[in-house]
Amino acid sequence: MTAMRASVRSRGAALGAAVLLLAACHRAAPTPANLSTPPAAQLREDVTILASAALDGRGTGTAGNDSAAMFLARRYNALRLASIAQADRPACASGGVTGKAECFILPFTASVPVRNGAPRQLKTQNVAAIIPGKGPLASEYVIVGAHFDHLGRDSANARDPEKGHVMHPGADDNGSGTVATMELARRFAKQPTNRSLIIVNFTGEELGLLGSTQFAGNLPVPKEKVQAMVNLDMVGRMKNDKLIVYGVLTAPELKAIVDSANLAPKLTINAVGDGEGPSDHAAFYRKDLPVLHLFTDLHDDYHTALDLADRLNIDGLVRVTDYTERVVRALADRPGRLTFQRVQTAGANRPSSRAGSGVYLGTVPDMGAGDVKGMPLSGVRPGSPAEQGGLKAGDIIVKFGGKVINNIYDYTDALGSFKPDDVVEVVVKRGGDEVTLKVTLGKRG
Numbered sequence: 001m002t003a004m005r006a007s008v009r010s011r012g013a014a015l016g017a018a019v020l021l022l023a024a025c026h027r028a029a030p031t032p033a034n035l036s037t038p039p040a041a042q043l044r045e046d047v048t049i050l051a052s053a054a055l056d057g058r059g060t061g062t063a064g065n066d067s068a069a070m071f072l073a074r075r076y077n078a079l080r081l082a083s084i085a086q087a088d089r090p091a092c093a094s095g096g097v098t099g100k101a102e103c104f105i106l107p108f109t110a111s112v113p114v115r116n117g118a119p120r121q122l123k124t125q126n127v128a129a130i131i132p133g134k135g136p137l138a139s140e141y142v143i144v145g146a147h148f149d150h151l152g153r154d155s156a157n158a159r160d161p162e163k164g165h166v167m168h169p170g171a172d173d174n175g176s177g178t179v180a181t182m183e184l185a186r187r188f189a190k191q192p193t194n195r196s197l198i199i200v201n202f203t204g205e206e207l208g209l210l211g212s213t214q215f216a217g218n219l220p221v222p223k224e225k226v227q228a229m230v231n232l233d234m235v236g237r238m239k240n241d242k243l244i245v246y247g248v249l250t251a252p253e254l255k256a257i258v259d260s261a262n263l264a265p266k267l268t269i270n271a272v273g274d275g276e277g278p279s280d281h282a283a284f285y286r287k288d289l290p291v292l293h294l295f296t297d298l299h300d301d302y303h304t305a306l307d308l309a310d311r312l313n314i315d316g317l318v319r320v321t322d323y324t325e326r327v328v329r330a331l332a333d334r335p336g337r338l339t340f341q342r343v344q345t346a347g348a349n350r351p352s353s354r355a356g357s358g359v360y361l362g363t364v365p366d367m368g369a370g371d372v373k374g375m376p377l378s379g380v381r382p383g384s385p386a387e388q389g390g391l392k393a394g395d396i397i398v399k400f401g402g403k404v405i406n407n408i409y410d411y412t413d414a415l416g417s418f419k420p421d422d423v424v425e426v427v428v429k430r431g432g433d434e435v436t437l438k439v440t441l442g443k444r445g
């Protein structure tokens, strides 16, 4: 998940450069695991590989990211999935089951926004596979996606910038969603749905939804044939059976599907309407497609060097995977189409100021709080400007530097309008009271 809301728009990016990329990229990519391993063991094994030192945090444009892409591609090839036809790559031109792992890789040049400068061009890749449907609905699609990139050694988006350029393993963000898509691919390959599925792993999410924006802007199938997009981002830290599902109001049919997939032993589902948000589903929502985003909430290790594989709740991850399988089957097998609808949310389409004033506060937003006016906090980073200024878990920020805060977008915009070392007045709701605090903003990175 991106540190804050991103609003990077599609920039025409060329497929191609594939051969170059493949020749240049990976260190020893791990080989695919035994395809009959039980789900919990498979998920654990795969996420341990993705979060390992060999992949170095999977930063976009690094060898670790390229290796992770190849790891995914080899798995999809081992599952005998179909690849997307790529006209400019002779070996992959026809698509379908080619037996060539590299055909699951979709190279493109990402344009990375740079503050006060020309965008940086970065060669990278999404990874995608198709599982053909059965019967008359096979020409329609459900997209199941998860970003596989993470921060690498970049401290700019990290929440522990004081540690410098350490590796950020990103086991939950988003090793968890990535291995869930791999497991779902295995299950759907064995037992396909009526509609076809596109399994896709995005790069560049942490830099501003670069891979998903590229993919959604160059869909390999007609947009009218896409039923919905389901995004898994940070699903590995389930606590108290809680699962947050965003996007349920992006089609009126979704609430019933989300509810009826929740079989015993039931999850406690916190359904949220909006289809915007700081992850890849937003790129599809912006193309007027119904979306869902599954999420087991933020935690203290988010975007730190401690987002480690052995800190995941693997049983919880299995439950999210089982649940997602039922949701995707319901979407892909139902006879009728979903009806896209845009969700009315204050601030949802406002351009973000993320491009970076470089300000660091150290708040941890409570993404599962539901419809609360303001920006509820589930915590503050130890030693951060937020903590030093007296902000606490459970506070709801309602005013920031004189601006009224109704939601996280208002907050992001307000924060972005300040500079490091500015002293800002923050009004929070704490219990029944309003408390006014003064915080001195820090600097990111």
Ligand SMILES: [Zn+2]
Pocket: 001, 002, 003, 173, 206, 303
């Ligand atoms: Zn993230």
